[in-house]
Amino acid sequence: MTETASPKRLNRGRRSQAGWLNRLLPWAIPGAFILIWFVISETEMVPHYLLPHPKDILATAATYIFGKAGNGAYAGRFLEDLMASSFRVMLGFSLAVVVGIPLGVLSGRLALVSRMLNTTINALRAVPGISWLPLAMVWFGIGLKTTVFLVALAAFFPIFLNAEAGARQVSPILLQAGAMMGVRRLRGTFAILLPAAMPSIITGLRLGMGISWAYLVLGELTGVPNGLGAVIMDARMLGRIDIIVVGIILIALIGRFCDLGLNQLLRLSFKSARRLQ
Amino acid sequence: MKPPLHIATPWPRSPEAPAVLSIERLSKRFETNGAGSVSVLRDISFTARRGEMICILGRSGCGKSTLLNILAGFIAPSSGTVRLNGQPVSRPGPDRCVVFQDDALFPWLTVRENIAFGLKKRPMDRARKKSEVERFLSLVGLTDFGDYFPHEISGGMKQRVSIARVLILQPEVLLMDEPFAALDAQTREEMQNLLLTLWEKFKHTILFVTHDVGEAVLMADRILLFEKDPGGIREDIKIDLPRPREKDERRFFACYRKTMSIINRL
Incomplete structure (x- = not known):
């Protein structure tokens, strides 16, 4: 009821804007990397058919992203691939969230649930995601369902485990304090338990989002017609190493962007996400 | 139990005041792993x-x-009953509020929001809630700190918030579990005076747990002296x-010395 705090004070938790160094620092490693790559290519220490020149990559990327469809092998496909891949990631990730967070919180608070789930989940967790691929292909065929299944399965574990740990570590005193102030169990879950567990839940979501992209590519390698993973696999068969590199860079950028977006969305939606980081 | 010991003369609180909290033959045993149970409290009545103000x-x-x-x-x-105004109590409620020793504030809420927390579901209009929060902020001397987060303020200030957030609920009984034990001596004295001032104003019934004899003599109308193995009231000192x-x-x-001598005699 009292969101009356002055904006100055509520912003205090933020990283201070310590000028250009802080802004530049995140780009130091990518910058150095590109510089080395440029030098290697210019001096032809590595032949171009193994590692294309940055300027060729730039040209390929431009065609792939902005080119008119039909004007070349991969021209203008980016938007369609991005849409297809994002849809699969979001679907799989959402499934993992919807199942993982409630189950994790329950398991963190109720000994019975935790006893029931722990053996199964820790056994399944030991199975590498890639071993599910053949089975998923038999069950779901090639395409959307297999990819979504793999993404959901892979994202589930970090989301579940972190929600569980977060819920378990909430100090009983906070819940007691709520109880004595007249907060019953259901409201206490949303007003106290979830906010207090929020830092862990966020960690789980971010890890889950990252792994979602990894498993998306795995799912798409199996021969779906579109998507970023499909493009990479397709390019390998055609020997278009420049497209592979473009795909890798794009996935890295999109992954980073999704992470930032997820963080921002959580901070917008939850007071505790804004304030407990 | 022996009749209460009297130190000095008349008792400031009226002995005819109605009983708010009655504890009848309360016992608590904790089960230990396989090895039976440990008796923590035995047969407590008061x-x-x-x-x-009972320490x-x-x-x-x-x-x-x-x-x-x-x-x-x-x-x-494990056995026995607790009655508040004659009604048995079994679960937590805002009629018996606790001030914990440890920091039990919600870290994602500002001082002001922490104090307002318990009012949220009360049937009271917004303006009234707001003015109540401001009133209690100023009663504990934190008017200028309403927008701070718990991790930004000192231990003494946190306990002020803890007191304000329960006083605002107008509890019947205030239960305080060594609330000032973790504070430095100067702050502790400040907090003791603050609590006494608030007590004069609101006339709450207060149960104050402490291990500090000086604190007990300073605050209490009555000291219930506990001893262990099993825990129980050994003396009821006015x-x-x-x-x-x-x-x-x-x-x-003189009063402190007498209390000490009672303790040492046990």
Whole structure:
């Protein structure tokens, strides 16, 4: 009821804007990397058919992203691939969230649930995601369902485990304090338990989002017609190493962007996400 | 139990004040892994009258925190009953509020939001809630700190917030579990005075757990002296010193010495 705090004070938790160094620092490693790559290519220490020149990559990327469809092998496909891949990631990730967070919180608070789930989940967790691929292909065929299944399965574990740990570590005193102030169990879950567990839940979501992209590519390698993973696999068969590199860079950028977006969305939606980081 | 010991003369709180909290033959045993059970509290009975300040004094491990947890409704007694105004209590509620020793504020809420937390679901219009929050902020002397987060303020200030957020709910009984034990001596004295001022104003019934004899003599109308193995009340000491009490007065010191001698005799 009292969101009356002055904006100055509520912003205090933020990283201070310590000028250009802080802004530049995140780009130091990518910058150095590109510089080395440029030098290697210019001096032809590595032949171009193994590692294309940055300027060729730039040209390929431009065609792939902005080119008119039909004007070349991969021209203008980016938007369609991005849409297809994002849809699969979001679907799989959402499934993992919807199942993982409630189950994790329950398991963190109720000994019975935790006893029931722990053996199964820790056994399944030991199975590498890639071993599910053949089975998923038999069950779901090639395409959307297999990819979504793999993404959901892979994202589930970090989301579940972190929600569980977060819920378990909430100090009983906070819940007691709520109880004595007249907060019953259901409201206490949303007003106290979830906010207090929020830092862990966020960690789980971010890890889950990252792994979602990894498993998306795995799912798409199996021969779906579109998507970023499909493009990479397709390019390998055609020997278009420049497209592979473009795909890798794009996935890295999109992954980073999704992470930032997820963080921002959580901070917008939850007071505790804004304030407990 | 023996009749209460009397130190000095008349008792400031009216002995006819109605009983608010009655504890009848309360016992608590904790089951230990395979090895039977440990008796923490045995057969405790006493009555707290309206507006009384009772200090529960004892060394650590004598079950005084367990007693407070039972009164708060956080844990169930093995036997016996707790009655508030004649009604048995079994679960936590805003009529018996607790001030914890440890920091129990919600870290994602500002000081002001922490104080407003318990009011949220009360049938009261927004403006009224807001003015209540401001009133209690100023009563504990934190008007300028309403927008700070708990991790940005000192231990003493946190306890001020803890007190304000329960006083605003107008509890019948205030249960305080060594609330000032973790503070430095100067801050502790400040907080003791603040609590006494608020008590004069609101006339709550207060049960105050402490292991500090000086604190008990300064605050209490009555000291319940706990001893361990199993935990129980050994003495019920009335402290009749007039208020306000000063720690450097002869009367205070005499009272402190007498209380100490009772403790040492046990």
